[in-house]
Amino acid sequence: MHVTLPDATELQLDDGATGADAAAAIGAGLARAALAVKVDGRVRDLAAPLPDSAGLEVVTARSPEALELIRHDAAHVLATAVLELYPGVRISIGPPIQDGFYYDFEFPPGVTISEADFPRIEAKMAEHIKAAEPFVREDVPVGQALERFVRADQPYKVELIEDLIRNEGVETVSLYTNGPFTDLCRGPHAPTTKTIKAYKLQSVAGAYWRGDANRTMLTRVYGTAFLSKEDLETHLERLEQARARDHRKLGRELGLFEFSEVSPGMAFWLPRGTFLWNELVALTRHMNAERGYTEVKTPQLYDSQLWKTSGHWDKYRENMFITEAEDRQMALKPMNCPGHCHLYSMHPHSYRDLPIRFSEPGLLHRYEPSGTLHGLLRVRHFVQDDAHIFCRDDQIFDEVIGCIEQAFATYAIFGFDVKLELSTRPDERVGSDELWDRAEGILRDALESRELGFDVNEGDGAFYGPKIDFHLTDSLGRSWQLGTVQMDFNFPERFGLEYQGADNAAHRPAMIHRAILGSFERFIGLLIEHYAGEFPVWLAPVQGIVLPISDRHAEAAAATRDALHALGVRAEVDDRSESIGRRIRDAELQKIPYMLVVGDREIEEGSVAVRRHGEGDLGSELIEAFARRVTDERPIGYTGQR
Incomplete structure (x- = not known):
């Protein structure tokens, strides 16, 4: 018998030879290092007999397996x-x-x-x-x-x-x-x-x-x-390090959010956390507006027939919150796409109207067993930066490319490394193989046209279409799957969506599902751990804390805060009767980016003595100069919440 090695050479062996025999035939050193063998891509015991003509690779401590x-x-x-x-x-x-x-x-x-x-x-x-x-x-x-x-x-x-x-x-x-x-x-x-x-x-x-x-x-x-x-x-x-960065611990310490058994799996956002949440929503709205999205708002509760039409009733029912109203079976929405399909269907559309890009920071509810809940990372109530694009066939490629480019532009703001994965048709799916072939081909062509490397995850697509998933690596080297771009020819078919073409005939639009941050809750949990709670200045709920040296400087500190507010800087005053050293220490623990000390000299000069979190003293700056320092740290073109 013979086996083929990774370098394509053939190895002759006695009939009934095992993986251990093959390793020994290659070399004594390999025999000592061998842990298992891969036979035609499948890991097997060293003692297992080898089939004739198989592809063989010896697994050692250096192997991924x-x-x-x-x-x-x-x-x-x-x-x-x-x-x-x-x-x-x-x-x-x-x-x-x-x-x-x-x-x-x-x-x-x-x-x-x-x-x-x-x-x-x-x-x-x-x-x-x-x-x-x-x-x-x-x-x-x-x-x-x-x-x-x-x-x-x-x-x-x-x-x-x-x-x-x-x-x-x-x-x-x-x-x-x-x-x-x-x-x-x-x-x-x-x-x-x-x-x-x-x-x-x-x-x-x-x-x-x-x-x-x-x-x-x-x-x-x-x-x-x-x-x-x-x-x-x-x-x-x-x-x-991960325990020290645990978002549940830091979320409490930084005053961002709380959880309660009154509403398990659903966060109570405190003022600072609410600002953080709103700032991310504002950022996504800004980036969507630049790319021609129209924001919509759809209901929370739908008749079960909507979910039966989409296919979620059969595929996802156990994860839905279901109720009844006036003898009608209803369900809270766990995703936005069926509602957006229904919204599209409520008005006639011409080919000139397309593409239609609906975006919605949509509130969703999914039943997750209590044992799986995990802070902000696994919740029952969340908001997703969702969008759905309805377009003509000749527009599909450009729309997919636009989604990919927007995802990369967004992740660059936060400094994430990104890896891509193409997930193909699952065993349980809707639609014909012809539609799946076409959808998978479009996503693959889009990735290859931009020379973007990607892995293929066979069988992990959504039940209605294949998808491109974006995997981000955080500061601890952990991988997180966040964004997704999904190609869907099945929902338009199931919902009977149409547009009037240039030939005056009815045509079926294509649909692209797109999320970039995923859920805002999960993304904030990721950011807390990625930054260890030390948010970039533009994202920090409090950008500067004004510290009067003594009680007689408190009024000037309040005036400094107000001046900074007028210049677009989020500032607070800590005028407690604690020592200045203690208040600086507390601000460091709160991970506030800048500490601004105000004393006699600063009052006279109209300045602040600037101290950077984790770095120390930076010297004195005029209030206007410090405000420019802060606003210059915003992402290019983004001015923050309005």
């Missing part, structure tokens, strides 16, 4: 340790995730664990890692596997196997054993537990079995693992 592999290993080792330390515990699932892994447990009655138990669990994990226990795979008949887990009193594994039989018709399942522990698992795994070079348990949370609030609440233990201690230390340091 290595971290996910050893984190999966670490999840099994965690379960091994917990089963030994807490007899009677029931196990469910333990997958690798983006930054680590978790395992869900049902502990016996009266037994709970907390982070205080982590050192004990980690010590037991260390024993199994040091022992270099091999991960051994068995493929066994489902009946044998069921009997094994019933005997071990592991009902969650039994349920998973029964689901595999019912849903996939499997006759065998794979089990992996390391040391005393055997788990139901598809794999793959590294050869032994010793591959886990560095690991740490991080937190405990509750998690309903299969995400169902009517099922058992399990204990989820999160951890992470790396191939070196240095990588782990770097990761933990980044997490510490």
Whole structure:
């Protein structure tokens, strides 16, 4: 038999050869470094026999797949340790995730664990890692596997196997054993537990079995693992920075917003936070107006028939807030697009009217389970910088390009790096393959015409059309998906949208869905963490705090504030009877960009002694000069809220 290596060379092997055999045939060093193999793009165990004529790549610690592999290993080792330390515990699932892994447990009655138990669990994990226990795979008949887990009193594994039989018709399942522990698992795994070079348990949370609030609440233990201690230390340091930047913590400290159980998942905006929110809305309105958008306002509550027409009733109903009024089933809108389609349909349109660009900072409500709510990043009530473009076929390309360019112009204001992703048709979708081929081709052509690099995310498009997603990288290196441009030929068809062409015949418009910041709530949460609460001067709710040196300078400080207001600077006065040093310190903690000290000399000169947050004294400036300094820091062409 033979396999083809990444450089296109062929490697001859004996029939039945494994991935380990292939690595050894290439070289002894590679054999020692090998963790797994990729066979035709799929990661498999080193011990698995290779198919003839396959494409083969050896996975080592340098491979992108290595971290996910050893984190999966670490999840099994965690379960091994917990089963030994807490007899009677029931196990469910333990997958690798983006930054680590978790395992869900049902502990016996009266037994709970907390982070205080982590050192004990980690010590037991260390024993199994040091022992270099091999991960051994068995493929066994489902009946044998069921009997094994019933005997071990592991009902969650039994349920998973029964689901595999019912849903996939499997006759065998794979089990992996390391040391005393055997788990139901598809794999793959590294050869032994010793591959886990560095690991740490991080937190405990509750998690309903299969995400169902009517099922058992399990204990989820999160951890992470790396191939070196240095990588782990770097990761933990980044997490510490992220905790210090947590928008929920900073939002309270900076007086931006609060949350209450009176209205879970919905923010109460304080004055400073409301200013921040309004400033972002004003910025998007400014950029939309420059590009020919018309702002509209649509209702919150619609008859269910609207959602049935759009397809959301079947695809999204469980995430909608539903009520009744006068025997009519109604739902709060979770997105703006069906309302904009209905608005378009309420008036006749000519080809001369197109493109029509509706924008709406639309208030939306989505039912998110309480366990998934997370500050401003996952909420039930939010406003999205939404827009929908209705255009002729000959206008589609330019409109898509315009959306992409507006997104890049917006993100540049905040200094974000941007990566693009083209998401293609999902399995569950509406519309013909012909329309999907056309929509995907338009988005791909638009990206390629501007020589924009992009990844393809197969199957992750919306149910009505493919999309370009914008992924932003923040100051901690974390990636956030924010903006989207979606090509849609299906909604115009479903809603029967038309325009009168130059030939006096009825034609179907195309539709483009576009959001750039996404939800303002989530974007503000991102900004707080990206800037660690130290907003750019143009965006800061308070740009300068005026500090009179003593009580006799308070009146002049108030006059300075008023003069700054007149010159377009957002300023406040702190005339408390605290020392000037204490008030400077408090302003630093509030992350106010400028502190403006006013004493005898400043009153005489009509100036302020300027101190920059995080930098220190900048010297004295006339009030007018300082105001120019602040206004010069606005984005070009943008004058702020009016």
